Amino acid sequence: ASGAPARRDWKPVAEAVRREFLWAWQHYVERAMGADHIKPISGGREDFFVEGHSIGLSLVEAIDTLWLMEADSEVERAVQWVKENLSFDVDASFQVFETNIRMVGGLAAAYHCTGEQRLLELAVDVADRLLPAFTESPTGLPYRYVNLATGAVSRPETNIVEVGTYVAEFGILSEWTGDRRYFDLAKQAMRVVYDKRTELGLLPHDIHAETGEWRNRQATVGPPGDSYYEYLWDGYALFGDEELRQWYDALTDAILAHQAERHQNMLWFPQVDAFTGEVLSREQSVLASFYAGLLGESGRVAEGRAYHDAFNTVQDEFGVIPTSVDYSTMSASDRSNALRPEFADSALMLWLETGDEIFRERANVHFDHMVKTSKTKYGFAALADVTGKPPSQEDTCPGYWWSEQMKYYWLLFSDTPRFDYRNNYLSTEANLLRGARR
Ligand SMILES: O=C1NC[C@H](CO)[C@@H](O)[C@@H]1O
Numbered sequence: 001a002s003g004a005p006a007r008r009d010w011k012p013v014a015e016a017v018r019r020e021f022l023w024a025w026q027h028y029v030e031r032a033m034g035a036d037h038i039k040p041i042s043g044g045r046e047d048f049f050v051e052g053h054s055i056g057l058s059l060v061e062a063i064d065t066l067w068l069m070e071a072d073s074e075v076e077r078a079v080q081w082v083k084e085n086l087s088f089d090v091d092a093s094f095q096v097f098e099t100n101i102r103m104v105g106g107l108a109a110a111y112h113c114t115g116e117q118r119l120l121e122l123a124v125d126v127a128d129r130l131l132p133a134f135t136e137s138p139t140g141l142p143y144r145y146v147n148l149a150t151g152a153v154s155r156p157e158t159n160i161v162e163v164g165t166y167v168a169e170f171g172i173l174s175e176w177t178g179d180r181r182y183f184d185l186a187k188q189a190m191r192v193v194y195d196k197r198t199e200l201g202l203l204p205h206d207i208h209a210e211t212g213e214w215r216n217r218q219a220t221v222g223p224p225g226d227s228y229y230e231y232l233w234d235g236y237a238l239f240g241d242e243e244l245r246q247w248y249d250a251l252t253d254a255i256l257a258h259q260a261e262r263h264q265n266m267l268w269f270p271q272v273d274a275f276t277g278e279v280l281s282r283e284q285s286v287l288a289s290f291y292a293g294l295l296g297e298s299g300r301v302a303e304g305r306a307y308h309d310a311f312n313t314v315q316d317e318f319g320v321i322p323t324s325v326d327y328s329t330m331s332a333s334d335r336s337n338a339l340r341p342e343f344a345d346s347a348l349m350l351w352l353e354t355g356d357e358i359f360r361e362r363a364n365v366h367f368d369h370m371v372k373t374s375k376t377k378y379g380f381a382a383l384a385d386v387t388g389k390p391p392s393q394e395d396t397c398p399g400y401w402w403s404e405q406m407k408y409y410w411l412l413f414s415d416t417p418r419f420d421y422r423n424n425y426l427s428t429e430a431n432l433l434r435g436a437r438r
């Protein structure tokens with residue numbers, strides 16, 4: 001048809017994504033099998049949760065990505081490793097939030113894709129070991145750490161992300177096992193936070209799990225506020241929970257009214273005092289760019305587009321978005337970038353919502369720049385300084401790289417038959433909990 005922009009053939013990009021992922025995976029298998037992280041420059045191994053005791057984090061994070069890429073022999077290899085090696089009977093304190101989104105979520109997604117029963121058993125096993133953090137708390141707000149072997153809980157000084165990012169993983173376990181405890185504990189913690197919103201309808205981000213008292217005044221859509229809001233919507237999108245949607249809508253309306261501003265006609269979300277609305281900081285974490293996708297999927301498409309447009313100016317300016325920029329001066333306040341996936345996350349969400357090619361183009365730039373700056377001898381490296389010529393790398397690759405941006409790119413460019421593009425759910429760690437087409 002004349003006039004319609006020719007739709008680009010994205011298959012070559014999809015093939016490049018798959019080639020790079022499997023290349024990195026081979027090095028992990030050969031040099032760091034079972035390690036939480038590979039060290040991509042030296043080829044070494046690195047622990048994430050507990051120093052001296054890896055639990056195969058990157059392998060667990062990679063399974064659903066491998067499955068979506070139809071790398072079935074590699075899926076088999078990874079599942080075999082889990083069945084033969086993975087145990088959570090570890091006498092050490094694990095961070096409850098990270099263990100949930102990465103290990104509960106990663107195992108649940110692997111089960112959703114493969115149907116392998118042992119994976120569900122392990123997801124339930126580790127979730128059960130996290131529950132004392134909730135049940136031992138006088139407020140229902142979970143402690144930050146729990147010893148997976150003894151159940152001893154610790155660190156009540158927490159935040160709304162680490163008390164409120166469970167309902168997707170816990171809720172899917174309740175759906176698959178019939179045990180409502182998981183969903184109920186996750187939702188109750190979210191309710192406690194919501195009921196403490198300020199007169200302006202905003203939330204500070206730091207809270208005490210034993211007293212329930214706010215520990216700061218600042219509100220943010222970046223860390224550690226981000227995935228609390230994300231999971232309110234997700235609890236509605238996944239399980240149809242109308243109350244979660246009401247809480248999400250009330251808080252989002254307040255954020256758009258009091259925690260948003262235009263600067264040079266770009267939409268930004270400054271940090272504000274949750275009680276007075278005073279702007280406290282115009283720094284924007286790269287992690288906040290997920291919010292463009294959340295706004296888009298939750299009926300605020302114009303705002304979602306506008307916020308992605310704003311972050312795209314940062315990608316244009318720096319090539320790789322720095323960990324933190326001050327949008328009033330467009331200067332990087334933290335020039336590192338730990339292979340953060342959020343700009344690609346929201347590009348996928350907005351493309352699924354709008355079908356607009358602009359989001360695939362932006363994600364392609366994100367992929368292209370990542371390969372150019374992070375690729376190294378045995379994999380992909382986090383960056384210490386994105387402004388370096390060339391950008392300087394760190395000898396580490398985060399577990400979320402195996403689950404997030406490579407999956408986002410693959411879904412954006414491959415049109416894989418293994419994914420239901422109309423009815424699906426990816427968690428905040430991009431764990432596929434709905435929409436696998438076996
Ligand atoms: O929700 C999250 N926050 C931080 C990581 C990515 O930056 C990742 O673990 C996940 O996306």
Ligand SMILES: [Ca+2]
Pocket residue numbers: 227290427428429
């Ligand atoms: Ca996330």
